[in-house]
Amino acid sequence: MSVHPVTGFRSRLFTASIFLFLVLFLLLVVALIAADIGYVDLASVKEVLRSREIRSAAVLSLWTSTVTTAIAMVFAVPMGYALSRYRFPGRILADTIVDLPIVFPPLVVGLSLLVFFRTRVGLWLESMGLEFIYQRRGIVLAQFFVSASYGIRAIKTTFDEVDRRQEDVALTLGCTRAQAFWRVAVRNARQGIVAGAILTWARAIGLFGPLIVFVGAVRMKTEVLPTTVYLETSIGRIEVALAIALLLIVIATVALILVRLLAYPRATPRSARRFW
Protein backbone atom coordinates (compact mmCIF):
# COMPACT_ATOMS: atom_id res chain seq x y z
CA MET A 1 0.00 0.00 0.00
CA SER A 2 1.33 3.43 -0.90
CA VAL A 3 0.51 6.73 0.75
CA HIS A 4 1.17 8.52 -2.53
CA PRO A 5 -1.48 9.25 -5.13
CA VAL A 6 -1.73 7.22 -8.30
CA THR A 7 0.30 8.89 -11.05
CA GLY A 8 -0.63 8.61 -14.71
CA PHE A 9 1.38 9.67 -17.75
CA ARG A 10 0.40 13.36 -17.48
CA SER A 11 1.35 13.51 -13.79
CA ARG A 12 4.72 12.00 -14.60
CA LEU A 13 5.19 14.46 -17.43
CA PHE A 14 4.44 17.30 -14.99
CA THR A 15 6.92 15.93 -12.44
CA ALA A 16 9.53 15.45 -15.14
CA SER A 17 9.13 19.06 -16.34
CA ILE A 18 9.56 20.36 -12.77
CA PHE A 19 12.66 18.29 -12.26
CA LEU A 20 14.01 19.46 -15.62
CA PHE A 21 14.49 22.95 -14.18
CA LEU A 22 16.08 21.60 -11.00
CA VAL A 23 18.49 19.41 -12.95
CA LEU A 24 19.33 22.20 -15.43
CA PHE A 25 20.23 24.58 -12.61
CA LEU A 26 22.30 21.98 -10.78
CA LEU A 27 24.10 21.11 -14.02
CA LEU A 28 24.93 24.77 -14.61
CA VAL A 29 26.40 25.18 -11.13
CA VAL A 30 28.28 21.88 -11.32
CA ALA A 31 29.56 22.79 -14.81
CA LEU A 32 30.98 26.05 -13.48
CA ILE A 33 32.70 24.33 -10.58
CA ALA A 34 33.95 21.57 -12.89
CA ALA A 35 35.41 24.20 -15.22
CA ASP A 36 37.22 25.75 -12.24
CA ILE A 37 38.53 22.37 -11.15
CA GLY A 38 39.71 21.67 -14.69
CA TYR A 39 41.55 24.97 -14.86
CA VAL A 40 43.30 24.68 -11.52
CA ASP A 41 46.57 22.76 -11.37
CA LEU A 42 47.81 20.72 -8.43
CA ALA A 43 50.65 23.15 -7.72
CA SER A 44 48.18 26.00 -7.15
CA VAL A 45 46.12 23.87 -4.78
CA LYS A 46 49.23 22.93 -2.80
CA GLU A 47 50.28 26.58 -2.69
CA VAL A 48 46.87 27.62 -1.38
CA LEU A 49 46.82 24.94 1.29
CA ARG A 50 50.37 25.75 2.43
CA SER A 51 50.02 29.53 2.44
CA ARG A 52 49.84 31.03 5.93
CA GLU A 53 48.15 34.17 4.61
CA ILE A 54 45.42 32.21 2.86
CA ARG A 55 44.83 30.04 5.91
CA SER A 56 44.51 33.20 7.98
CA ALA A 57 42.05 34.65 5.45
CA ALA A 58 39.99 31.43 5.57
CA VAL A 59 39.86 31.50 9.38
CA LEU A 60 38.95 35.20 9.33
CA SER A 61 36.23 34.54 6.74
CA LEU A 62 34.70 31.79 8.87
CA TRP A 63 35.02 33.75 12.10
CA THR A 64 33.62 37.07 10.83
CA SER A 65 30.72 35.51 8.92
CA THR A 66 29.76 33.46 11.98
CA VAL A 67 29.94 36.48 14.32
CA THR A 68 27.98 38.52 11.77
CA THR A 69 25.31 35.81 11.63
CA ALA A 70 25.04 35.68 15.42
CA ILE A 71 24.65 39.47 15.67
CA ALA A 72 22.22 39.49 12.72
CA MET A 73 20.05 36.87 14.44
CA VAL A 74 19.95 38.96 17.63
CA PHE A 75 18.36 41.65 15.48
CA ALA A 76 16.46 39.48 13.02
CA VAL A 77 14.38 37.40 15.46
CA PRO A 78 12.75 40.30 17.33
CA MET A 79 12.58 42.40 14.15
CA GLY A 80 10.94 39.61 12.15
CA TYR A 81 8.48 39.11 15.01
CA ALA A 82 7.69 42.83 15.30
CA LEU A 83 7.12 43.18 11.55
CA SER A 84 4.99 40.06 11.46
CA ARG A 85 2.87 40.44 14.59
CA TYR A 86 2.38 44.15 15.13
CA ARG A 87 0.55 46.80 13.15
CA PHE A 88 2.13 50.20 13.76
CA PRO A 89 2.39 53.51 11.91
CA GLY A 90 5.11 53.32 9.27
CA ARG A 91 5.16 49.52 9.22
CA ILE A 92 5.22 49.36 5.41
CA LEU A 93 8.06 51.90 5.31
CA ALA A 94 9.99 49.93 7.95
CA ASP A 95 9.40 46.72 6.03
CA THR A 96 10.73 48.35 2.86
CA ILE A 97 13.82 49.78 4.58
CA VAL A 98 14.64 46.27 5.85
CA ASP A 99 14.80 45.14 2.21
CA LEU A 100 16.91 48.07 0.99
CA PRO A 101 20.33 46.48 1.71
CA ILE A 102 19.26 43.56 -0.53
CA VAL A 103 18.87 45.87 -3.53
CA PHE A 104 21.82 48.15 -2.67
CA PRO A 105 24.93 47.38 -4.75
CA PRO A 106 27.22 45.96 -2.01
CA LEU A 107 29.99 48.37 -3.02
CA VAL A 108 27.69 51.28 -2.13
CA VAL A 109 27.34 49.88 1.41
CA GLY A 110 31.14 50.08 1.75
CA LEU A 111 31.18 53.66 0.45
CA SER A 112 28.26 54.65 2.69
CA LEU A 113 30.03 53.22 5.73
CA LEU A 114 33.20 55.14 4.85
CA VAL A 115 31.20 58.35 4.50
CA PHE A 116 29.28 57.68 7.73
CA PHE A 117 32.50 57.33 9.73
CA ARG A 118 33.55 60.73 8.45
CA THR A 119 30.40 62.39 9.84
CA ARG A 120 30.28 63.84 13.35
CA VAL A 121 28.58 60.76 14.75
CA GLY A 122 31.12 58.48 13.08
CA LEU A 123 34.06 60.54 14.26
CA TRP A 124 32.61 60.61 17.76
CA LEU A 125 32.30 56.81 17.72
CA GLU A 126 35.92 56.57 16.60
CA SER A 127 36.97 58.94 19.36
CA MET A 128 35.23 56.58 21.82
CA GLY A 129 37.48 53.78 20.59
CA LEU A 130 34.97 52.23 18.20
CA GLU A 131 37.14 52.21 15.09
CA PHE A 132 35.87 50.27 12.11
CA ILE A 133 37.70 51.55 9.02
CA TYR A 134 40.52 49.11 8.07
CA GLN A 135 39.71 47.10 11.19
CA ARG A 136 38.49 43.51 11.56
CA ARG A 137 35.34 44.68 13.31
CA GLY A 138 34.70 46.70 10.14
CA ILE A 139 34.41 43.39 8.25
CA VAL A 140 31.62 42.30 10.60
CA LEU A 141 29.89 45.69 10.31
CA ALA A 142 29.92 45.63 6.50
CA GLN A 143 28.84 41.99 6.38
CA PHE A 144 26.05 42.76 8.85
CA PHE A 145 24.65 45.63 6.77
CA VAL A 146 24.63 43.62 3.57
CA SER A 147 23.46 40.23 4.87
CA ALA A 148 21.15 40.82 7.87
CA SER A 149 18.21 41.71 5.63
CA TYR A 150 18.18 38.20 4.18
CA GLY A 151 17.81 36.74 7.67
CA ILE A 152 15.18 39.27 8.76
CA ARG A 153 13.10 38.62 5.62
CA ALA A 154 13.25 34.83 6.05
CA ILE A 155 12.38 34.99 9.75
CA LYS A 156 9.54 37.47 9.25
CA THR A 157 8.02 35.16 6.64
CA THR A 158 8.28 32.24 9.08
CA PHE A 159 6.55 34.17 11.87
CA ASP A 160 3.81 35.08 9.36
CA GLU A 161 3.16 31.38 8.90
CA VAL A 162 3.29 30.41 12.59
CA ASP A 163 -0.17 30.09 14.18
CA ARG A 164 -0.65 33.09 16.43
CA ARG A 165 -3.40 31.36 18.37
CA GLN A 166 -0.85 29.12 20.04
CA GLU A 167 0.67 32.26 21.58
CA ASP A 168 -2.81 33.40 22.64
CA VAL A 169 -3.39 30.08 24.39
CA ALA A 170 0.04 30.36 26.04
CA LEU A 171 -0.99 33.77 27.44
CA THR A 172 -4.09 32.25 29.03
CA LEU A 173 -1.95 29.41 30.46
CA GLY A 174 0.16 31.79 32.48
CA CYS A 175 2.78 33.13 30.06
CA THR A 176 3.81 36.74 29.87
CA ARG A 177 4.12 38.06 26.31
CA ALA A 178 7.88 37.50 26.47
CA GLN A 179 7.41 33.91 27.65
CA ALA A 180 4.87 33.24 24.89
CA PHE A 181 7.39 34.66 22.41
CA TRP A 182 10.26 32.45 23.56
CA ARG A 183 8.36 29.31 24.50
CA VAL A 184 5.93 29.22 21.59
CA ALA A 185 6.66 31.63 18.73
CA VAL A 186 10.46 31.19 18.56
CA ARG A 187 10.16 27.48 19.12
CA ASN A 188 7.66 27.12 16.30
CA ALA A 189 9.75 29.34 14.03
CA ARG A 190 13.05 27.59 14.70
CA GLN A 191 13.38 26.05 11.25
CA GLY A 192 12.80 29.44 9.64
CA ILE A 193 15.31 31.02 12.02
CA VAL A 194 17.92 28.44 11.01
CA ALA A 195 17.08 29.09 7.33
CA GLY A 196 17.50 32.83 7.95
CA ALA A 197 20.83 32.22 9.67
CA ILE A 198 22.03 30.09 6.75
CA LEU A 199 21.08 32.80 4.24
CA THR A 200 22.81 35.47 6.33
CA TRP A 201 25.95 33.41 6.80
CA ALA A 202 26.13 32.43 3.13
CA ARG A 203 25.79 36.06 2.06
CA ALA A 204 28.37 37.21 4.62
CA ILE A 205 31.07 34.69 3.81
CA GLY A 206 30.99 35.47 0.10
CA LEU A 207 31.00 39.26 0.53
CA PHE A 208 33.71 41.20 -1.20
CA GLY A 209 32.78 44.63 -2.66
CA PRO A 210 32.19 46.70 0.49
CA LEU A 211 35.14 45.10 2.28
CA ILE A 212 37.67 46.30 -0.31
CA VAL A 213 36.36 49.86 0.13
CA PHE A 214 35.76 49.88 3.88
CA VAL A 215 38.43 47.67 5.44
CA GLY A 216 40.84 47.13 2.55
CA ALA A 217 42.77 43.90 2.03
CA VAL A 218 45.57 44.00 4.55
CA ARG A 219 47.27 40.59 4.61
CA MET A 220 46.88 38.75 7.91
CA LYS A 221 44.63 41.53 9.17
CA THR A 222 41.55 42.35 7.10
CA GLU A 223 41.98 39.99 4.21
CA VAL A 224 39.14 37.43 3.85
CA LEU A 225 38.90 34.73 1.20
CA PRO A 226 36.84 36.72 -1.34
CA THR A 227 39.37 39.58 -1.17
CA THR A 228 42.23 37.10 -1.62
CA VAL A 229 40.54 35.83 -4.78
CA TYR A 230 40.35 39.43 -6.01
CA LEU A 231 43.98 40.17 -5.15
CA GLU A 232 45.28 37.02 -6.85
CA THR A 233 43.16 37.74 -9.93
CA SER A 234 44.43 41.32 -10.11
CA ILE A 235 48.03 40.14 -10.38
CA GLY A 236 47.17 37.54 -13.02
CA ARG A 237 47.41 34.40 -10.85
CA ILE A 238 44.11 32.98 -12.08
CA GLU A 239 44.88 29.37 -11.10
CA VAL A 240 45.59 30.36 -7.49
CA ALA A 241 42.50 32.60 -7.41
CA LEU A 242 40.34 29.71 -8.58
CA ALA A 243 41.97 27.33 -6.09
CA ILE A 244 41.03 29.76 -3.29
CA ALA A 245 37.50 30.04 -4.68
CA LEU A 246 37.25 26.24 -4.60
CA LEU A 247 38.45 26.25 -0.99
CA LEU A 248 35.69 28.77 -0.19
CA ILE A 249 33.13 26.57 -1.96
CA VAL A 250 34.24 23.48 0.00
CA ILE A 251 34.11 25.34 3.34
CA ALA A 252 30.66 26.77 2.56
CA THR A 253 29.25 23.47 1.30
CA VAL A 254 30.44 21.50 4.33
CA ALA A 255 29.14 24.18 6.71
CA LEU A 256 25.73 24.42 5.03
CA ILE A 257 25.25 20.64 4.94
CA LEU A 258 26.26 20.36 8.60
CA VAL A 259 23.82 23.07 9.67
CA ARG A 260 21.02 21.48 7.66
CA LEU A 261 21.68 18.06 9.18
CA LEU A 262 21.84 19.46 12.70
CA ALA A 263 18.85 21.77 12.38
CA TYR A 264 16.56 19.51 10.37
CA PRO A 265 17.14 15.97 11.59
CA ARG A 266 13.82 15.02 9.98
CA ALA A 267 14.67 16.53 6.62
CA THR A 268 11.49 15.54 4.78
CA PRO A 269 8.54 17.84 5.37
CA ARG A 270 5.10 16.25 5.69
CA SER A 271 4.01 17.90 2.45
CA ALA A 272 6.75 16.12 0.49
CA ARG A 273 5.86 13.28 -1.83
CA ARG A 274 7.77 10.66 -3.74
CA PHE A 275 8.92 12.19 -6.99
CA TRP A 276 8.06 9.28 -9.28
Add this chain to the structure above:
Amino acid sequence: MIRTERLNFSIGGFALRDVTLDVREGEYFVLLGKPGSGKTLFLECVAGLKRISSGSITIGGRRVERAEPRDRGIGYVPQDYALFTAHNVRKNIEFGLRVRRYPRSRRRERVRQLAVMLGIEHLLERSTEGLSGGERQRVALARALSAEPRILLLDEPVSALDDETREGILVELRKIQRQTKTTTIHVCHDLNEMRCVADRVGILRDGRLIQVGSPDEVSRRPAEPHVARLFRLGTILTGTARKWQSGSEVDSGGLTLRSEQPADGDVEFLIRAGDVRLQPSPSPEAQIAAQVESVLWNDSAVRVDVQAGGTRFRVEVPHGQATALSLREGMALFAAVPPEAVYVFQKPDGEGSLGRR
Protein backbone atom coordinates in the same frame (compact mmCIF):
# COMPACT_ATOMS: atom_id res chain seq x y z
CA MET B 1 -19.13 34.91 38.53
CA ILE B 2 -18.50 36.53 35.15
CA ARG B 3 -20.14 39.83 34.49
CA THR B 4 -19.69 42.06 31.49
CA GLU B 5 -21.32 45.44 31.60
CA ARG B 6 -21.86 47.55 28.48
CA LEU B 7 -18.87 45.85 26.89
CA ASN B 8 -17.86 47.51 23.64
CA PHE B 9 -15.20 46.44 21.20
CA SER B 10 -14.74 47.18 17.52
CA ILE B 11 -12.51 45.76 14.86
CA GLY B 12 -12.65 46.60 11.16
CA GLY B 13 -16.28 47.32 10.40
CA PHE B 14 -17.61 45.04 13.15
CA ALA B 15 -18.43 45.90 16.76
CA LEU B 16 -19.60 44.23 19.93
CA ARG B 17 -22.06 46.74 21.29
CA ASP B 18 -23.09 47.22 24.92
CA VAL B 19 -22.92 43.53 25.77
CA THR B 20 -24.17 43.10 29.33
CA LEU B 21 -24.12 39.53 30.57
CA ASP B 22 -24.11 37.80 33.92
CA VAL B 23 -22.89 34.20 34.07
CA ARG B 24 -23.50 32.54 37.41
CA GLU B 25 -20.96 30.54 39.40
CA GLY B 26 -20.78 26.92 38.26
CA GLU B 27 -23.08 27.60 35.33
CA TYR B 28 -22.70 26.15 31.83
CA PHE B 29 -23.55 29.11 29.66
CA VAL B 30 -23.81 28.84 25.89
CA LEU B 31 -23.48 31.86 23.66
CA LEU B 32 -25.34 31.06 20.47
CA GLY B 33 -25.18 33.01 17.24
CA LYS B 34 -24.67 32.69 13.55
CA PRO B 35 -21.12 32.80 12.18
CA GLY B 36 -19.96 36.43 12.20
CA SER B 37 -22.22 37.46 15.10
CA GLY B 38 -19.22 38.24 17.35
CA LYS B 39 -19.14 35.15 19.59
CA THR B 40 -15.41 34.50 19.27
CA LEU B 41 -14.60 38.19 19.73
CA PHE B 42 -16.65 38.25 22.92
CA LEU B 43 -14.80 35.22 24.25
CA GLU B 44 -11.44 36.79 23.35
CA CYS B 45 -12.46 39.97 25.19
CA VAL B 46 -13.32 37.95 28.32
CA ALA B 47 -10.03 36.04 27.96
CA GLY B 48 -8.10 39.31 27.68
CA LEU B 49 -6.85 38.53 24.19
CA LYS B 50 -8.64 41.63 22.91
CA ARG B 51 -8.64 44.94 24.73
CA ILE B 52 -12.20 46.26 25.06
CA SER B 53 -12.88 49.86 24.09
CA SER B 54 -15.31 50.52 26.92
CA GLY B 55 -17.38 48.79 29.58
CA SER B 56 -16.27 46.40 32.27
CA ILE B 57 -15.52 42.73 32.83
CA THR B 58 -15.75 41.29 36.32
CA ILE B 59 -14.60 37.79 37.18
CA GLY B 60 -15.24 36.48 40.67
CA GLY B 61 -16.01 39.99 41.92
CA ARG B 62 -12.75 41.46 40.56
CA ARG B 63 -12.57 43.92 37.66
CA VAL B 64 -10.26 42.36 35.09
CA GLU B 65 -10.60 44.39 31.89
CA ARG B 66 -7.04 45.69 32.41
CA ALA B 67 -5.64 42.40 33.69
CA GLU B 68 -3.45 40.25 31.44
CA PRO B 69 -4.95 36.94 30.25
CA ARG B 70 -2.74 35.00 32.68
CA ASP B 71 -4.18 36.91 35.63
CA ARG B 72 -7.82 36.21 34.82
CA GLY B 73 -7.97 32.59 36.04
CA ILE B 74 -9.29 31.24 32.76
CA GLY B 75 -8.83 28.13 30.66
CA TYR B 76 -9.30 28.69 26.96
CA VAL B 77 -9.94 26.25 24.13
CA PRO B 78 -9.86 28.03 20.76
CA GLN B 79 -11.83 26.79 17.80
CA ASP B 80 -8.96 24.97 16.09
CA TYR B 81 -7.56 23.89 19.51
CA ALA B 82 -4.16 25.51 18.70
CA LEU B 83 -2.19 22.64 20.21
CA PHE B 84 1.52 23.38 20.59
CA THR B 85 2.89 21.57 17.57
CA ALA B 86 6.44 21.71 18.89
CA HIS B 87 5.46 19.64 21.97
CA ASN B 88 4.03 16.17 22.50
CA VAL B 89 0.68 15.62 24.21
CA ARG B 90 2.12 15.43 27.75
CA LYS B 91 4.04 18.68 27.33
CA ASN B 92 0.97 20.35 25.87
CA ILE B 93 -1.06 19.45 28.96
CA GLU B 94 1.62 20.42 31.46
CA PHE B 95 2.62 23.63 29.62
CA GLY B 96 0.67 25.89 31.96
CA LEU B 97 1.95 24.01 35.02
CA ARG B 98 5.57 24.42 33.88
CA VAL B 99 5.04 28.14 33.28
CA ARG B 100 3.56 28.46 36.76
CA ARG B 101 6.49 26.48 38.16
CA TYR B 102 4.53 23.58 39.64
CA PRO B 103 6.91 20.99 41.08
CA ARG B 104 7.59 18.03 38.80
CA SER B 105 5.73 15.49 40.96
CA ARG B 106 2.62 17.66 41.11
CA ARG B 107 2.79 18.24 37.36
CA ARG B 108 2.96 14.54 36.64
CA GLU B 109 0.11 13.77 39.01
CA ARG B 110 -2.12 16.48 37.51
CA VAL B 111 -1.40 15.35 33.94
CA ARG B 112 -2.19 11.74 34.91
CA GLN B 113 -5.42 12.84 36.60
CA LEU B 114 -6.58 14.81 33.55
CA ALA B 115 -5.51 12.10 31.13
CA VAL B 116 -7.57 9.54 33.07
CA MET B 117 -10.56 11.87 33.25
CA LEU B 118 -10.46 12.51 29.50
CA GLY B 119 -9.37 9.02 28.43
CA ILE B 120 -6.13 10.08 26.76
CA GLU B 121 -3.53 8.25 28.88
CA HIS B 122 -2.42 6.25 25.84
CA LEU B 123 -1.71 9.45 23.92
CA LEU B 124 0.57 11.18 26.44
CA GLU B 125 3.88 10.47 24.70
CA ARG B 126 2.49 10.95 21.19
CA SER B 127 3.21 13.94 18.96
CA THR B 128 0.20 16.18 18.31
CA GLU B 129 0.56 15.43 14.60
CA GLY B 130 -1.71 12.62 13.52
CA LEU B 131 -4.19 12.95 16.43
CA SER B 132 -7.83 12.68 15.39
CA GLY B 133 -10.21 15.63 15.85
CA GLY B 134 -11.70 14.13 19.02
CA GLU B 135 -8.26 13.40 20.49
CA ARG B 136 -7.07 16.94 19.73
CA GLN B 137 -10.18 18.30 21.41
CA ARG B 138 -9.53 16.24 24.54
CA VAL B 139 -5.88 17.32 24.68
CA ALA B 140 -6.88 20.97 24.31
CA LEU B 141 -9.44 20.57 27.07
CA ALA B 142 -6.95 18.86 29.38
CA ARG B 143 -4.46 21.66 28.73
CA ALA B 144 -7.08 24.31 29.49
CA LEU B 145 -8.12 22.55 32.72
CA SER B 146 -4.56 21.82 33.88
CA ALA B 147 -4.14 24.77 36.25
CA GLU B 148 -7.68 24.38 37.61
CA PRO B 149 -9.10 27.61 36.16
CA ARG B 150 -12.18 29.18 37.68
CA ILE B 151 -13.57 29.76 34.22
CA LEU B 152 -13.51 27.72 31.07
CA LEU B 153 -13.95 29.44 27.72
CA LEU B 154 -14.76 27.10 24.84
CA ASP B 155 -14.85 28.43 21.29
CA GLU B 156 -16.86 26.10 19.05
CA PRO B 157 -15.18 23.16 20.78
CA VAL B 158 -16.87 20.40 18.77
CA SER B 159 -17.63 22.06 15.45
CA ALA B 160 -14.85 20.21 13.62
CA LEU B 161 -15.94 16.77 14.82
CA ASP B 162 -18.17 14.14 13.23
CA ASP B 163 -21.68 13.68 14.68
CA GLU B 164 -20.92 10.64 16.82
CA THR B 165 -17.70 12.05 18.32
CA ARG B 166 -19.41 15.40 18.85
CA GLU B 167 -22.23 13.88 20.91
CA GLY B 168 -19.77 11.86 22.99
CA ILE B 169 -17.60 14.90 23.67
CA LEU B 170 -20.59 17.07 24.57
CA VAL B 171 -21.78 14.52 27.12
CA GLU B 172 -18.24 14.40 28.55
CA LEU B 173 -17.96 18.18 28.59
CA ARG B 174 -21.13 18.43 30.62
CA LYS B 175 -19.97 15.67 32.98
CA ILE B 176 -16.55 17.25 33.48
CA GLN B 177 -18.10 20.66 34.01
CA ARG B 178 -20.35 19.22 36.73
CA GLN B 179 -17.43 17.37 38.34
CA THR B 180 -15.10 20.36 38.35
CA LYS B 181 -17.86 22.95 38.89
CA THR B 182 -15.99 25.24 36.50
CA THR B 183 -18.05 28.15 35.28
CA THR B 184 -18.14 27.69 31.52
CA ILE B 185 -18.89 29.87 28.53
CA HIS B 186 -19.24 27.80 25.40
CA VAL B 187 -19.85 29.54 22.08
CA CYS B 188 -21.41 27.75 19.13
CA HIS B 189 -23.81 28.17 16.26
CA ASP B 190 -25.44 24.77 16.52
CA LEU B 191 -28.80 24.46 18.21
CA ASN B 192 -28.46 20.78 19.11
CA GLU B 193 -25.02 21.42 20.60
CA MET B 194 -26.49 24.17 22.75
CA ARG B 195 -29.39 21.97 23.89
CA CYS B 196 -26.96 19.19 24.92
CA VAL B 197 -25.04 21.29 27.42
CA ALA B 198 -26.59 24.65 28.25
CA ASP B 199 -27.95 25.69 31.64
CA ARG B 200 -28.68 29.04 30.05
CA VAL B 201 -28.18 30.46 26.62
CA GLY B 202 -27.47 33.95 25.27
CA ILE B 203 -28.26 34.91 21.70
CA LEU B 204 -25.77 37.17 19.98
CA ARG B 205 -26.68 38.92 16.79
CA ASP B 206 -24.50 41.42 14.89
CA GLY B 207 -22.50 42.12 18.03
CA ARG B 208 -25.53 42.61 20.29
CA LEU B 209 -26.80 40.28 22.98
CA ILE B 210 -30.51 40.11 22.21
CA GLN B 211 -31.79 37.52 24.69
CA VAL B 212 -30.64 35.47 27.66
CA GLY B 213 -32.52 32.66 29.37
CA SER B 214 -32.81 28.93 29.78
CA PRO B 215 -33.22 27.10 26.46
CA ASP B 216 -36.87 26.44 27.34
CA GLU B 217 -37.56 30.06 28.27
CA VAL B 218 -36.02 31.29 25.05
CA SER B 219 -37.99 28.70 23.05
CA ARG B 220 -41.21 29.73 24.78
CA ARG B 221 -40.72 33.45 24.46
CA PRO B 222 -38.24 34.32 21.71
CA ALA B 223 -37.43 38.01 21.89
CA GLU B 224 -37.16 38.49 18.14
CA PRO B 225 -37.97 36.65 14.92
CA HIS B 226 -34.20 36.11 14.59
CA VAL B 227 -34.20 34.04 17.79
CA ALA B 228 -37.15 31.98 16.56
CA ARG B 229 -35.32 31.32 13.29
CA LEU B 230 -32.12 30.40 15.12
CA PHE B 231 -34.09 28.00 17.37
CA ARG B 232 -35.91 26.64 14.30
CA LEU B 233 -39.20 27.10 16.11
CA GLY B 234 -41.34 27.34 13.00
CA THR B 235 -42.42 29.77 10.32
CA ILE B 236 -42.25 33.55 10.70
CA LEU B 237 -45.03 35.39 8.90
CA THR B 238 -46.31 38.94 8.72
CA GLY B 239 -49.94 39.89 9.15
CA THR B 240 -52.46 42.24 10.66
CA ALA B 241 -53.61 41.69 14.22
CA ARG B 242 -56.70 42.85 16.05
CA LYS B 243 -57.78 42.31 19.63
CA TRP B 244 -59.79 39.20 20.32
CA GLN B 245 -60.89 38.37 23.88
CA SER B 246 -57.71 38.47 25.99
CA GLY B 247 -55.49 37.66 22.96
CA SER B 248 -55.54 38.57 19.29
CA GLU B 249 -56.62 37.39 15.89
CA VAL B 250 -54.07 37.61 13.10
CA ASP B 251 -54.77 37.71 9.36
CA SER B 252 -52.00 36.62 7.05
CA GLY B 253 -52.66 35.86 3.39
CA GLY B 254 -55.83 33.82 3.39
CA LEU B 255 -55.31 32.55 6.94
CA THR B 256 -56.92 33.81 10.12
CA LEU B 257 -55.26 32.52 13.28
CA ARG B 258 -55.78 33.19 16.96
CA SER B 259 -53.07 33.89 19.48
CA GLU B 260 -53.06 34.00 23.26
CA GLN B 261 -51.14 37.26 23.13
CA PRO B 262 -52.74 40.66 22.73
CA ALA B 263 -51.66 42.54 19.59
CA ASP B 264 -52.94 45.21 17.28
CA GLY B 265 -51.82 46.43 13.87
CA ASP B 266 -49.11 45.09 11.61
CA VAL B 267 -47.20 42.27 13.30
CA GLU B 268 -44.66 39.55 12.75
CA PHE B 269 -45.70 36.24 14.24
CA LEU B 270 -44.47 32.69 14.56
CA ILE B 271 -46.38 29.51 13.81
CA ARG B 272 -44.71 26.94 16.07
CA ALA B 273 -44.00 23.92 13.90
CA GLY B 274 -44.27 21.50 16.82
CA ASP B 275 -47.66 22.75 18.01
CA VAL B 276 -49.54 22.42 14.72
CA ARG B 277 -51.42 19.14 14.16
CA LEU B 278 -52.26 17.56 10.83
CA GLN B 279 -55.32 15.36 10.31
CA PRO B 280 -56.67 13.52 7.28
CA SER B 281 -60.22 14.90 7.77
CA PRO B 282 -61.66 18.14 9.22
CA SER B 283 -62.67 18.46 12.86
CA PRO B 284 -63.78 21.42 15.04
CA GLU B 285 -60.07 22.15 15.79
CA ALA B 286 -58.69 21.29 12.35
CA GLN B 287 -60.51 23.51 9.90
CA ILE B 288 -57.62 24.73 7.76
CA ALA B 289 -57.40 22.90 4.44
CA ALA B 290 -53.73 22.37 3.62
CA GLN B 291 -51.70 20.72 0.91
CA VAL B 292 -48.38 19.01 1.60
CA GLU B 293 -45.56 20.63 -0.41
CA SER B 294 -42.58 18.68 0.91
CA VAL B 295 -41.78 16.01 3.47
CA LEU B 296 -38.37 15.73 5.11
CA TRP B 297 -37.59 12.94 7.56
CA ASN B 298 -34.87 13.68 10.07
CA ASP B 299 -33.68 12.18 13.35
CA SER B 300 -36.14 13.81 15.72
CA ALA B 301 -39.29 14.39 13.63
CA VAL B 302 -40.71 14.76 10.16
CA ARG B 303 -40.70 18.29 8.75
CA VAL B 304 -43.68 18.96 6.57
CA ASP B 305 -44.08 22.16 4.55
CA VAL B 306 -47.74 22.86 3.85
CA GLN B 307 -49.63 25.42 1.79
CA ALA B 308 -52.86 26.75 3.29
CA GLY B 309 -54.91 29.69 2.08
CA GLY B 310 -52.00 31.03 0.03
CA THR B 311 -49.63 30.86 3.02
CA ARG B 312 -46.81 28.38 3.40
CA PHE B 313 -45.72 27.17 6.84
CA ARG B 314 -43.85 24.30 8.43
CA VAL B 315 -45.22 21.57 10.67
CA GLU B 316 -43.22 19.06 12.69
CA VAL B 317 -44.85 15.67 13.01
CA PRO B 318 -43.60 12.75 15.16
CA HIS B 319 -42.36 9.80 13.14
CA GLY B 320 -45.23 7.54 14.25
CA GLN B 321 -47.89 10.05 13.25
CA ALA B 322 -46.18 10.72 9.91
CA THR B 323 -46.25 6.98 9.18
CA ALA B 324 -49.92 6.75 10.20
CA LEU B 325 -50.81 9.68 7.93
CA SER B 326 -48.77 8.20 5.03
CA LEU B 327 -47.43 11.68 4.36
CA ARG B 328 -46.48 12.42 0.76
CA GLU B 329 -46.12 15.48 -1.44
CA GLY B 330 -49.34 16.86 -2.91
CA MET B 331 -51.50 15.20 -0.22
CA ALA B 332 -54.54 17.15 1.08
CA LEU B 333 -54.87 17.41 4.87
CA PHE B 334 -56.42 19.55 7.56
CA ALA B 335 -54.32 21.58 9.97
CA ALA B 336 -55.15 22.55 13.54
CA VAL B 337 -53.29 25.70 14.60
CA PRO B 338 -54.21 26.29 18.27
CA PRO B 339 -53.69 29.72 19.87
CA GLU B 340 -50.61 28.49 21.75
CA ALA B 341 -49.00 27.68 18.35
CA VAL B 342 -49.21 31.34 17.30
CA TYR B 343 -46.66 33.58 18.96
CA VAL B 344 -46.82 37.30 18.20
CA PHE B 345 -43.55 39.18 18.63
CA GLN B 346 -44.08 41.90 21.19
CA LYS B 347 -42.85 45.43 21.41
CA PRO B 348 -41.50 46.35 24.85
CA ASP B 349 -44.84 48.03 25.63
CA GLY B 350 -46.70 44.80 24.87
CA GLU B 351 -48.04 45.80 21.47
CA GLY B 352 -47.55 43.63 18.39
CA SER B 353 -44.62 44.62 16.24
CA LEU B 354 -43.33 44.57 12.72
CA GLY B 355 -39.72 45.11 11.86
CA ARG B 356 -38.71 45.98 15.41
CA ARG B 357 -35.31 44.31 14.97
